[in-house]
Amino acid sequence: MPLNRDFVGRTYQASAPYEVSRVKISEFATAIGDDNPIYHDRQAAVAAGHPDVVAPPTFPIVFSLLGTGDALTDPALGLDFSMVVHGEQRFEYERPIQAGDELVCSSTIAEIRSVGRNEFLTVRSDVHTTSGELVCRTYNIIVERGGAA
Amino acid sequence: MAATVKYDDVETGQEIPAAEYRVRRVDLVRYAGASGDFNPIHWNERHAKAVGLPDVIAHGMYTMAQGGRFVTDWAGDPGAVVEYGVRFSSMVVVPDDDNGATITISGIVEEKREDKRVVVTLTARSGDSRVLSKARAVVQLT
Numbered sequence: 001m002p003l004n005r006d007f008v009g010r011t012y013q014a015s016a017p018y019e020v021s022r023v024k025i026s027e028f029a030t031a032i033g034d035d036n037p038i039y040h041d042r043q044a045a046v047a048a049g050h051p052d053v054v055a056p057p058t059f060p061i062v063f064s065l066l067g068t069g070d071a072l073t074d075p076a077l078g079l080d081f082s083m084v085v086h087g088e089q090r091f092e093y094e095r096p097i098q099a100g101d102e103l104v105c106s107s108t109i110a111e112i113r114s115v116g117r118n119e120f121l122t123v124r125s126d127v128h129t130t131s132g133e134l135v136c137r138t139y140n141i142i143v144e145r146g147g148a149a
Numbered sequence: 150m151a152a153t154v155k156y157d158d159v160e161t162g163q164e165i166p167a168a169e170y171r172v173r174r175v176d177l178v179r180y181a182g183a184s185g186d187f188n189p190i191h192w193n194e195r196h197a198k199a200v201g202l203p204d205v206i207a208h209g210m211y212t213m214a215q216g217g218r219f220v221t222d223w224a225g226d227p228g229a230v231v232e233y234g235v236r237f238s239s240m241v242v243v244p245d246d247d248n249g250a251t252i253t254i255s256g257i258v259e260e261k262r263e264d265k266r267v268v269v270t271l272t273a274r275s276g277d278s279r280v281l282s283k284a285r286a287v288v289q290l291t
Binding site for chain 1: 170180182183188190201209215217220221222227228230232233236237286
């Protein structure tokens with residue numbers, strides 16, 4: 001079933017800021033197999049010139065879709081999650097995410113299009129600190145296999 | 150917080166040697182927990198096959214993260230990465246054995262920009278498949 005294009009342009013935000021902890025950064029780095037001490041040890045991060053441990057480049061995936069959770073599972077959108085795969089992902093960084101950041105993520109359904117038998121849905125997320133500093137932007141394209149058939 | 154690679158030491162077309170990254174079922178379970186992505190196609194073979202996949206497949210973001218490691222290990226500092234994007238062009242199928250799958254990543258310096266930034270393009274393969282396409286990072290060198 002084609003996705004409901006009425007959702008294009010809608011913006012969502014999680015109910016509370018995402019608090020970045022040293023423990024979570026270390027857990028995520030361990031899960032991707034990266035033992036770089038900058039991710040695990042505050043002193044190593046400071047020695048490298050960072051204020052605290054920083055997160056690996058793909059860390060924003062942990063929180064960047066939290067705000068859209070309800071929208072993507074809304075029956076009115078028509079997305080069959082059992083057929084979803086990840087199509088594309090891109091990050092633009094103003095600075096690395098670091099422990100202690102409190103991040104507000106504003107996510108917009110930027111585009112829905114059909115490619116062959118599949119539906120492509122793009123979510124753009126703007127990530128700011130609670131004081132308004134832009135930290136990064138993320139672009140997430142998910143593919144519903146067979147959705148446009 | 151700066152790359153250890155010097156802009157002046159890098160040439161367009163320069164190759165970054167390949168590295169191999171192992172991915173086993175346990176790695177996907179751990180990644181599911183850390184990332185919050187519990188889609189069963191990444192850990193439940195019965196479910197994966199029921200939706201038409203050959204077997205359990207790795208999270209695309211797990212593969213992308215290995216590309217991220219490749220770039221940050223080369224650059225010397227995660228903070229040097231100013232942009233990173235990929236297209237997931239093929240699946241990394243992860244069998245239920247002790248070896249799992251292997252992702253082989255290599256890179257090339259595609260372009261030197263004016264502001265001491267370089268564009269690195271990545272090639273990621275698993276088995277006979279190219280698992281990432283349009284994989285590129287913009288890195289701030291010193």
